[in-house]
Amino acid sequence: MKxxxxxxxxxxxxxxxGADNASSKSQRxxxxxxxxxxxxxxxxxxxxxxxxxSYSFPVNNIEEIDFSQKQSHIxxxxxxxxxxxxxxxSGVQLTTSAKGALVRISAFDGKSALEPxxxxxxSPKGQLxxxxxxxxxxxxxxxxxxxxxxxxxxxxxxxxxxxLGAGSFSLKAEKGVSSHAKYRINVFEKNSxxxxxxxxxxxxxxxxEVLKVDARVYNQGKVESIVAIKGQLVSxxxxxxxxxxxxxxxxxxxxxxxNMSAHSIPGALWELHTEAQVxxxxxxxxxxxxxxxxxxxxxxxxxxxxxxSGQKQKPVATIPVNAKxxxxxxxxxxxxxxxxxxxxxPVMMTHSAANLxxxxxxxxxxxxxxxxxxxxxxxxxxxxxxxxRDQNQMALMSR
Numbered sequence: 001m002k003x004x005x006x007x008x009x010x011x012x013x014x015x016x017x018g019a020d021n022a023s024s025k026s027q028r029x030x031x032x033x034x035x036x037x038x039x040x041x042x043x044x045x046x047x048x049x050x051x052x053x054s055y056s057f058p059v060n061n062i063e064e065i066d067f068s069q070k071q072s073h074i075x076x077x078x079x080x081x082x083x084x085x086x087x088x089x090s091g092v093q094l095t096t097s098a099k100g101a102l103v104r105i106s107a108f109d110g111k112s113a114l115e116p117x118x119x120x121x122x123s124p125k126g127q128l129x130x131x132x133x134x135x136x137x138x139x140x141x142x143x144x145x146x147x148x149x150x151x152x153x154x155x156x157x158x159x160x161x162x163x164l165g166a167g168s169f170s171l172k173a174e175k176g177v178s179s180h181a182k183y184r185i186n187v188f189e190k191n192s193x194x195x196x197x198x199x200x201x202x203x204x205x206x207x208x209e210v211l212k213v214d215a216r217v218y219n220q221g222k223v224e225s226i227v228a229i230k231g232q233l234v235s236x237x238x239x240x241x242x243x244x245x246x247x248x249x250x251x252x253x254x255x256x257x258x259n260m261s262a263h264s265i266p267g268a269l270w271e272l273h274t275e276a277q278v279x280x281x282x283x284x285x286x287x288x289x290x291x292x293x294x295x296x297x298x299x300x301x302x303x304x305x306x307x308x309s310g311q312k313q314k315p316v317a318t319i320p321v322n323a324k325x326x327x328x329x330x331x332x333x334x335x336x337x338x339x340x341x342x343x344x345x346p347v348m349m350t351h352s353a354a355n356l357x358x359x360x361x362x363x364x365x366x367x368x369x370x371x372x373x374x375x376x377x378x379x380x381x382x383x384x385x386x387x388x389r390d391q392n393q394m395a396l397m398s399r
Contacts (some may be wrong), residue, residue, distance in 0.1 A: 052354040056368035058375075059334060059346040067385045069399070072203040076196045076289035078188040079275070085181035088114070088173040091122070096169065097285045098191035099162045105185050107154030112181040113141035116158040120174050124167025130174070136161040167283070193220045196276055196287035204396045205258050206298040216251040217278045217287060223250045224278040231275065234290075236268035243272070252276075262297050267394040270295045296395030299324045302388050303360065306333075311379040315372075317365040321388065323356045328391040331363050334384050337377025344382055347375045353391060 059065065083092050094103070105114050121134035132138055135158040144155050160169070171185075194217065201212040211233075217224045229252050233241040241260060245252040254272070272291040277284055303322035308315050319331045330353040336344040352365040365383070388397040 050355060052352070052364065054350055054352040054364075054366040056335075056348045056350040056371055058348050058371050062334070062346040065334075065349070065385075067399075070203045072200040072291055072293045074198050074289050074291050076198075076287050077190065077192045077194065078186060079286040079288045080184055080186045082182065082184050084179065085112070085173070085177040085183070086179035088171070088177055088183065089179065091170045091172040092185070094169045094171055094185070094187055095283065095285065096160070096166045096187065096189055096192075097194050097280060097283060098166050098189050099160070099164070100191050101160050101166075102157065102188040102190060103160070103185065104151075104155060104157045104188075105183055106152060108182040108184065110153040112178060112183075113154040113156055114173060114177060114183060115140055115156055118173055118176055119158075120172045121160075122170035122172070123164045124169065125165075132158065134161060134164060134169075135159055192285075194218070194224070194278065194280055194285050194287065196274070196289050198272065198274055198289050198291040200272075200291060200293055203292075204294045204296075206296060206395075206397070207258060207262060209258055211254065211256040211258055211272070211293070213254040213256075213272060213291065214248075214251065215245060215253070215274060215276060217276055219278070219280050224280060226251055226276050226278055227284070228277040229274065232273050234271045234273055235263040236265040236270065237263045239263055258295055262295050262393075266392065269293060294395060296390065296393045296397075298397055299327060299390050299393065300329055300356070300388060300397050302331075302386065302398055306365075306383055306386065308381050308383070311381060314369060315367055315379070315381045317367075317383050319352075319363045319365055319386070319388075321356060321361050321363055323358050323361060326355075326357050328353060328355050329363060329397075330389040330391050331365060332385075332387040332389070333365065335367050336382045336384060337372070337375060338380055339377055345375075345377060347371060347377055 081092075107113055116132040116135055116138035119132060121129045123129065123134065138158040139156060141154060141156050144151055144157065145153060197216045197218065199214045205211060215226070215229060217226055229245050231243050231245065231254070233243060233256070243254055243256050245254050269292040272293070273288070274291065275286065275288050277286050279285070300321050300323040302319060304320040306320070307318045309318065310316050315335070317333070317335075321329060323329065330351060332349065332351045334349050335347050337347045339345050348368060348371045350365055350367055352363050354363045356363070387399050389395065390397055
């Protein structure tokens with residue numbers, strides 16, 4: 001057994017919680033999820049928040065800008081289970097479908113760490129391994145905190161030795177564990193061919209829209225029959241909402257009307273927590289996944305067609321907005337101008353923001369005169385790809 005208290009192992013173990021999501025479609029495609037990069041919300045009453053502002057940057061190739069509605073998608077080769085200290089004293093079953101599973105154990109109280117050396121493991125072949133000898137790599141709670149991956153105190157990790165293969169393992173705490181302590185065990189099967197996919201039809205929702213999600217489990221690229229599935233919505237404040245999946249041709253689907261309060265925390269995402277079980281061969285395999293999506297109240301909408309004034313000299317687009325509540329709103333659009341051949345060509349992307357009172361109002365979109373001059377275009381001008389956002393919620397209102 002090797003005892004490696006290395007950052008590299010901690011990074012690998014972080015995959016138990018999130019590495020699956022890192023390769024999700026939504027992140028690969030840079031989909032908008034309501035969390036702007038490197039943006040600090042302005043404090044109420046600040047000069048920045050009170051001013052109406054416009055910012056433009058040139059569009060060199062419109063094809064390189066993706067305006068499509070993004071799906072939210074995750075894929076998971078992990079599962080989790082919550083256990084008590086009493087259960088660990090009796091023995092907890094962990095089933096794997098591939099060798100070399102990574103395991104992370106977190107104490108709910110952040111103090112009652114269960115160190116890998118405290119564990120006895122019974123392998124699928126019935127062999128007993130004491131004091132962590134079933135693991136070819138382990139990370140203590142001190143090392144987890146020292147090297148830092150953002151895990152709470154009381155978290156430890158280990159990797160099953162590849163030679164033990166796959167199957168049903170019994171994990172038992174030998175000593176030093178309170179029966180009343182509570183733990184979450186995450187098992188990440190990096191070598192497994194069994195993978196759950198959760199796909200929502202989009203990544204941003206407004207109140208009273210319907211969250212549509214497809215759930216599939218694949219083994220070696222082929223769809224497996226899901227024998228059990230359950231889930232719940234979790235708001236940024238931690239409130240949960242029950243959901244019901246419906247069986248369809250290749251798996252299960254969810255159609256959940258979002259008629260609850262958005263419980264908004266600016267920039268924070270909701271999640272669909274899902275647990276599915278499939279039978280692969282004679283073995284029952286569990287997968288858990290958390291599908292993120294943005295959900296907000298529709299506080300405003302574009303109420304009429306934009307009007308561009310000053311066509312010949314300094315064009316300004318007036319964007320009519322009907323706001324339900326006082327707030328700070330932002331519009332984004334691409335300005336097109338007419339070239340010497342009489343064709344409309346993209347010139348710049350402009351973002352404009354202003355404070356609006358509830359009711360009918362407008363945001364003035366001012367375009368950069370230097371970019372206009374450099375482009376060589378002239379009137380008539382036109383805007384496309386118009387988006388409206390609520391900056392208070394950090395949420396997309398319309399596209």
